[in-house]
Structure formats: structure tokens, C-alpha cells
Amino acid sequence: MSIVESLEESAKANNYKGIDKVWLEIGPFSGVEVRALEFSFDVAIRGSIAEGAELEIIETQAGAWCFSCDEAVVIEQRYDPCPKCGGHQLTVTGGEELKIKQISIKE
Numbered sequence: 001m002s003i004v005e006s007l008e009e010s011a012k013a014n015n016y017k018g019i020d021k022v023w024l025e026i027g028p029f030s031g032v033e034v035r036a037l038e039f040s041f042d043v044a045i046r047g048s049i050a051e052g053a054e055l056e057i058i059e060t061q062a063g064a065w066c067f068s069c070d071e072a073v074v075i076e077q078r079y080d081p082c083p084k085c086g087g088h089q090l091t092v093t094g095g096e097e098l099k100i101k102q103i104s105i106k107e
């Protein structure tokens, strides 16, 4: 699991003793099931620098830019029409995140 790998890498680079807590940002279009991720995180951190770390998931909102309205809108699904004008002139601007937002280091 690449998240745990990047935790280990930054831990090594910065000489962390351990990791207390991890905040993960997940967008609705990231293709990640939050519950499945929580479960696999617990398994993946066993024996790693992040063993015992708490996981907090921040679910981000999906956003898009509507060229017809010329403004940012919020969408539920990737191919949803614009909620304001019903048009499809949208480009997705957020919601694909799957990244470590913050970590808390053991003293």
C-alpha cells in the first residue's frame, strides 16, 4: 500500500520515532471506498513505522468548473451535468484526491 510506503519514507528521511495519527484526504472520485481503506490501513501499518497510528479520513467535495455559467459548481458524480444550468460543459477540478494531508509524529 503506497500510503504506508510514503509514511515510511518520510519517517526515515526525518528520523521520526513513530507516527501517532494520519490524516488522509479522499475525494469522491478517487475510487476509494472509505471503509475498505480504513480496514486495509490497519492491516498495512502492522510492523511499519505507523503501527498503531490513528487514521482520520477527510472526505473532500467534488468540484467542477462550468464553462456555460462561468463559475465553480459542486457535483456528486463525475459525469453529472451542471447543477445550475444543466449543461455538460464541465471540467472536474476536485474530488480525485487520495493523499496524506497531515501526520502527527511521536515524540
Ligand SMILES: [Zn+2]
Pocket: 066, 067, 068, 069, 070, 082, 083, 084, 085, 086, 087
Ligand atoms: Zn452551468
